[in-house]
Amino acid sequence: MENENVLSCSVNIEWSNSQGIIQRKLAHKSAFLRLIRSDVREIFVEVTxxxxxxxxxxxxxISVHNKFMSEGKASIKFQEVHCIMFISNAPPSQLFTFLKTVFVKMTGEKSASNSNPSLRTQLLSNKPAKFEEISPVTLGEMEKAKAKISKGTDTTPSPLSRKRKLSPREGGKPLSSKRLYASSPTPNEPLDIEQKEVMEACLSGRNVFFTGSAGTGKSYLLKRIIGALPPDVTAATASTGVAACHIGGITLHQFAGIGTGEATLERSIELASRPGTYTIxxxxxxxxIDEISMVDGAYFEKIETIARKIRRNDQPFGGIQLILCGDFFQLPPVSKGKNPIKFCFETEAWSRCHLSSYELKKVHRQNDDEFIKILNCVRIGQIPEDMATKLAETSRQNIEKNGILATRLCSHTAEANTINESKLDALSGEKQVFTSEDSPPxxxxxxDQQTPIPHKLELKVGAQVMLLKNINIATGLVNGARGVVKSFEGDFPVVQFRNRxxxxxxxxxxxxxxxxxxITRKQVPLKLAWAFSIHKSQGLTLDCVEMSLGKVFEAGQAYVALSRAQSLDTLRVLGFKASQAWANKKVLDFYRSLNLQMETMRLIPLGRKENKPTIKKTFKSNSKLMSKPLITIN
Structure with missing residues (x-):
């Protein structure tokens, strides 16, 4: 459990005179900030x-600038002593927790600071101060801070920012306080036991590979890991643009700086030696690396060699810690020409990395135990007759509701695009066009490559659409939710979803x-959804989906398609046959070997204490700060 009173980061502190001229500077590339309290109950931040x-x-x-928490940056201005502290390269989740603690503790100090000093305070004022770490935030303090936020207290933004008229969306509440109190730059649901094990391994510095079936929270955990690492030295990448966008990172190809990787090793090293890429x-x-299953093995080997050459370090990947995530039972690398598919786990580079391997087994996407068992059998391509019959029976289900038709999952992207375009053209009424605001244009x-949202979106009343962003999880307005356009209100489409x-x-x-x-894209968060390609659906949870798997051409395609559904009740499979779902033999062999090693090496008893065995677990695989303050606290 992370200490909410301590923050590891880079720090720059500047002291200036009353005219704003800097008199003294202090810079630490690696420092710790700690919240402490003196014996007269004054709160300090200690920099070591x-x-x-x-x-x-x-x-x-103080004034706290927290707009760039997700990048590990913030600043605290100590106005009375003309000092400003610039925080950078802080793990985003750790920074958020630290600043939230500052806010809650300072909010609780308001009433005390305005009262007359106590007799104890007066008696101790002339003695050398003693300090201790402040106590953890209590539920009472949290509720007190929440109450003060809702009332719009003096912990709101500075006088300059108070003059700004708050938009209806901000609800008249101080945006800054709400931001710190309720909105973390990383997901904040508690991790389960399996996820905690992976997190601890990653934070210990080991090379890690974690896998799991669809819906086990791999991407969610990856976001938490990214939030717990210092951003300036962490590269969050994925094999595809949409997957990279989902975790707030870049594609592996962008990071590596060698294009498609088809050049010779010598030429690739030259490309990676260019100033910008070399520095990265x-x-x-x-x-x-997310979605590691779709990274070509030859490309993986090439970048591992490049890392050693560029960094002049003979350790695997030149000494870089490797955190890999993905499910090899899902979509494989794209085959190039007649060359056979080569998975990363087949390479010598994979073996050299000595990855600690984990498998997440708790499914979060589906709650239906029967459906989860079916999906697990589809995943390995071994479907009993009763399960095949159960899937085939879904073809008779009526899953439409409130005019929302089932999204048809197609094995080819071109087929999905053709269906969407023809269905839209067949609707009567005027077409409304929504063009994104891209920065830079x-x-x-x-x-287009790295976001799920189109630059140009054409809609009509009656258009079947899919929501592409989590808007309100509690009411079902989540990424993948299905709806139908009912009307247009001003410049915006009004969509009827299943629940609202x-x-x-x-x-x-x-x-x-x-x-x-x-770089940013601002657009209405919708996409036409009469049809979707299986490839584009990876990572989505669909609440109304139909498919015909007769044209699947890759191992894992049927599994990816079926695992998009929330339940058997929201799924319709046309003409299902067990032969349509199969797994790659290499992947089956890899997981057999992986599971065997994890099973045999996982539990090693080391003795007994109080009649309970102590267990040691081991794992082994087979081979710009802003111009105005957002929070002011006096």
């Missing part, structure tokens, strides 16, 4: 780094470039 003398700054009359490779300490093609009506207003998607720059 190496053998340097700790610096203590009282948290009084040298700076990286943690390389995360000339990167439209890159945004929603006026779809533009949302923002942000992706990083290899150099760390942010």
């Amino acid at each position: 780094a190496g053998k340097s003398v700790p610096v203590k700054l009282q948290l009084k009359g 490779w040298r700076r990286c300490k943690h390389l995360i 000339h990167l439209k093609k890159l945004l 009506e929603y006026t779809a207003k533009p949302e923002r998607w942000c992706i990083k470039t290899a150099t760390g720059a942010m």
